[in-house]
Amino acid sequence: xxxxxxxxxxxxxxxxxxxxxxxxxxxxxxxxxxxxxxxxxxxxxxxxxxxxxxxxxxxxxxxxxxxxxxxxxxxxxxxxxxxxxxxxxxxxxxxxxxxxxxxxxxxxxxxxxxxxxxxxxxxxxxxxxxxxxxxxx
Numbered sequence: 001x002x003x004x005x006x007x008x009x010x011x012x013x014x015x016x017x018x019x020x021x022x023x024x025x026x027x028x029x030x031x032x033x034x035x036x037x038x039x040x041x042x043x044x045x046x047x048x049x050x051x052x053x054x055x056x057x058x059x060x061x062x063x064x065x066x067x068x069x070x071x072x073x074x075x076x077x078x079x080x081x082x083x084x085x086x087x088x089x090x091x092x093x094x095x096x097x098x099x100x101x102x103x104x105x106x107x108x109x110x111x112x113x114x115x116x117x118x119x120x121x122x123x124x125x126x127x128x129x130x131x132x133x134x135x136x137x
Contacts, residue, residue: 013090
């Protein structure tokens with residue numbers, strides 16, 4: 001599954017979802033994780049209630065299961081959830097991406113909590129449903 005992190009320095013989860021210029025994406029499994037890409041966003045991204053700036057981010061994160069943020073507006077969170085991407089607030093701006101990834105790998109090896117199992121199932125079933133729809137067209 002893919003996990004995304006809003007970041008200003010590519011080490012910490014330290015950026016607001018709406019105003020971040022970079023989101024790092026990792027592929028993760030119970031065997032480990034690897035960096036996939038840095039999504040870059042330009043334009044006027046200040047925290048001003050401008051909902052238009054969210055569309056490119058929402059589209060870019062569509063195949064992610066979770067996005068970690070420092071903060072996120074209610075509208076952006078609702079729109080992510082509607083796309084079955086779970087937003088999670090970091091404990092602080094000092095929380096490190098690698099630390100979270102290592103904890104997630106350990107969690108996936110054991111018994112993931114219900115919210116994570118649900119998130120994983122939604123992504124899997126939607127992907128399979130999409131393939132069936134394409135095959136029947």
